[in-house]
């Protein structure tokens with residue numbers, strides 16, 4: 229819940245391409261698609277408008293991305309250029325089953341991870357968390373089997389049925405799904421906003437990683453503004469949330485936002501398992517830095533934004549609680565095996581260090597005001613990292 233912002237009145241051309249059998253499905257099965265598209269448009273209209281980039285936006289759930297299947301857990305953005313290499317339109321895509329798979333993931337894994345009581349069980353016995361992930365994988369596999377046999381609509385239905393999800397559950401899972409969709413939308417739209425597509429006709433490996441970090445940073449800054457900084461300081465809002473003070477609403481929104489980033493980390497590890505043939509993995513590959521490093525940077529950025537903007541609003545105890553909550557959730561992810569020792573090793577990849585320095589250069593070069601305070605921190609992290617590496621030689 230955020231402050232109302234001024235409407236943007238510009239001629240917007242947007243197209244959403246849904247799989248044709250989507251509309252034969254039930255409301256809770258359609259919701260993940262509508263909400264995903266809404267979040268992309270919600271973020272993109274304002275961001276592209278601010279940069280005077282064309283607001284011609286296509287959200288396409290039917291495109292098969294290169295080297296992926298209809299159930300590969302990923303999303304992408306591509307820019308359509310005119311003959312003079314100027315942007316004409318932005319195309320945001322996911323493989324067909326991704327929004328449905330995200331909803332299954334939220335219902336079986338994320339909602340429980342975010343729930344206080346259920347999380348205590350995971351904390352006591354991290355294997356129960358692994359069991360939830362396995363349950364999600366079973367539901368997703370049921371969907372894939374049905375897809376191979378009878379196509380898209382049957383696949384979505386089979387996934388929901390395997391996990392006994394009905395329309396009544398929609399109200400329980402809608403907000404958590406929306407948070408995850410919002411995080412992904414912020415990142416994808418940030419790729420368009422930082423004008424990665426017009427920067428150079430061919431990008432090297434280090435540049436691609438630098439843009440990936442930059443999209444993460446910009447997306448995180450937007451997420452902070454929407455979720456925390458824009459929290460209304462009004463009686464009406466507090467009443468709506470059932471809270472007594474501005475501090476309480478800021479604390480609660482900070483907690484939800486920090487946890488949402490952890491949920492995305494879990495989702496990325498499962499997506500890694502799809503690529504690696506079953507083992508959960510946060511390895512990045514050639515074009516993407518390791519998932520754990522990306523996550524840590526975004527977490528540090530978000531926590532720093534909360535601390536520097538709101539330490540006079542929320543109490544020292546509340547700030548410590550945010551840290552403690554983070555610690556216990558990370559600890560559970562480690563103990564459950566979701567984060568592997570190899571992921572920690574990947575933090576020592578010097579290509580990522582070059583990419584971080586390059587990311588700091590890009591912030592200055594492209595004048596990305598949204599994250600201008602982040603550049604010096606990135607350089608400092610790299611300096612310490614290099615010193616650490618040298619002292620270990």
Ligand SMILES: [Zn+2]
Pocket residue numbers: 415419440443
């Ligand atoms: Zn990206």
